[in-house]
Amino acid sequence: MDVVETASALLIGNELLTGKVKDENLHVLATTLRSLGIQLRAALVVPDVPETLVTEIDRLRRSTDLVVTSGGVGPTHDDVTMQAVADAFGEPLVENTEIRALLERVYGERLTEGHLRMALVPRSARVVITNDVPWPTVVVQNVWIMPGVPQLFRMKLMALRSQVRGPVSFHSQAVYTKLDEGVLKPLLDAVVSEHPKVEVGSYPKWFDDRYSTKLTFDATSVAELHAAVKHFLELLPDGEPQWQE
Amino acid sequence: MDVVETASALLIGNELLTGKVKDENLHVLATTLRSLGIQLRAALVVPDVPETLVTEIDRLRRSTDLVVTSGGVGPTHDDVTMQAVADAFGEPLVENTEIRALLERVYGERLTEGHLRMALVPRSARVVITNDVPWPTVVVQNVWIMPGVPQLFRMKLMALRSQVRGPVSFHSQAVYTKLDEGVLKPLLDAVVSEHPKVEVGSYPKWFDDRYSTKLTFDATSVAELHAAVKHFLELLPDGEPQWQE
Structure with a gap:
């Protein structure tokens, strides 16, 4: 099992940039990496232009521990x-x-000769085959080459799961409130400044009667996470409705 | 009305990279730009890290005619x-x-002071207000700054639509076949080599009894588009089922 800290994604295909196809892979990749304790640092969506791909693959493989590509295989x-x-x-x-x-x-x-093109891989490639995923997944050093077809992409993520994990676990908590972000700003600033190791996100929700803003708290330490959430709840006006998830 | 040829997208937010939120904006942006005759060259998904944003905005505004950002406003x-x-x-x-x-x-x-932060814009910004979109959209030179909330993003795309268009129109046709890509490869190679101005895409479909591969043909000339599709259909084996869209 390889321990990797950071990752990046390269989503390949003209169809994603012309709107012909809606990407389904980034979200499932992001969720998977998060659950493994790996930080997804960036995702790029690029066309089928060889020079662009070479440049970006080379840049990403050097700047993050793990690169996952989606699409353009066949x-x-x-x-x-x-x-x-x-x-x-x-x-x-x-x-x-x-x-x-x-x-x-x-x-x-x-x-056919066409089919046989699918057997061509970079010379140092290794082929990952697991009990769950008998179809081979091609990996070159830190680059995992995945198909764009969502069902196959998801299947091959299981092979990835079996081989890599992150150095930490992320813990999360969400708080929903009817206050808007303009009102919440000073409260959040206080929490962010006192709990620097907790990542605080604020997401306004429009056209929803149930709540106005979702706050998310993320940390690698459960104790620090709970302390930040507790601090935030104490700062809310007395009796202000809120619920947690 | 500004005529622009190329565009790029910068999707901003930790939540997109941790899987907390599934991006909904790239696909609608891609479709909109395509219908305007504008080429979306690349999309980047990045976290809320100021230095990363500054670097990427600067790079994209120089490399494409139009930049659309999504998220991180509030x-x-x-x-x-x-x-x-x-x-x-x-x-x-x-x-x-x-x-x-x-x-x-x-x-x-x-x-509150928090709300008033939303009135702060770069000094050379202009504010686009249209009859359809009374909420202001902030534009700095060639950079359109859009909110990440999908309903608001879509609304503000209407403002974009009213101000920019591409130099051309794209025409498209799709052909569905039960042949797989390994068999189609030599046919497609012949079409691609004879019709260099037509962009040909090939998308395998798995787990679907209706067809195995969707071929797409895109061109700015209707005549060239039709010629390429006609050529491809002639190359199919006699009686091979296919249908078009």
Whole structure:
């Protein structure tokens, strides 16, 4: 099990930038990494432009411990991710015998040159196969190459889960209130300044009668988390309705 | 009406990277820009870290004609977008009299110092108010500063629509087939090489009995679009089922 602290995501595909397809993968990736105690530092959505991919993969693999790419894998002309990862690491693409054997088993006599392109991986790639995820997931050093199809992306996240985790656990609590952010600002400023290790978020909700603002408190220490929430609740005006989750 | 060719998006907020909130704005922005004939070149999802925002806003405003930011506007400590845009342009924040007057009207006697923070904008900002969108939208040169709350983001996109458009119109056609990408690859390669001005996308669909692959064809010329689709259909095996949209 690798311990990694930070991660980044590269979501690849013209279809995400033209609105043809709505991304479904960032949210599930963010939730998964959070539950593993890994900080997702940034996500980029980029078109199928090889030079852009090479530049961004190279930058992200150096700036974060783990990179997850989504999309652009497959046999057609717009599937440029494998080549881009290879270029980012300065490696050629080579045929992977495990993947080739799998493709031969799956496609049998219908196997084409097109299908075989899916067996090409960067030379130093390793192939992760687990009991839960028999389909191979291609990993090059710290870059996990995932398909864009949401069902497959989610399946391969299970392989990721089996191999990496973060150094900490995040603990969270939410408080809902009918006060608006203009009123809450001085209260939050006091909490933020006294509890620097607790991350405090404030999210206004519009067009909802139940509450006006959701406050979130996040920390790696449960004690610090509870102290910050307690401090905030003490600052609320007497009798002001609030509920927690 | 400003004519702009390229755009980028900056989606701001820790909540998008921790999975607390699922982004809803990129897809509606992508669709809107596409319908205006504007190319969305990239989208970045970043945390509420001022230095990161300043760096990225500065980079994006120089590399694309139009930048749309989402999130991080409001009165609380985690609302750092206005200051970051000001810093990216090397300007101070100043109070905007129109926004101040609006806040006084809306909040009346309940107005706090917190609310008044929402009247602070970069010095060269202009405020867009239209008949459809009476709430002001803050624009600094080519950077449109939008709220993250999806209902408000969508409302303010109407203001954007009233002020900018692209130099062209995009035309699209989709073809659905039961063939898989491995089989389609040589057909698509032929179409892509003969119709370089037509963008061809190939999207496998899993777990769906109706079709296996969706092909998309996009062009700024209707004639070129139709020629590419016609060429692709001619290359399909005789009698192979397909349908178009």
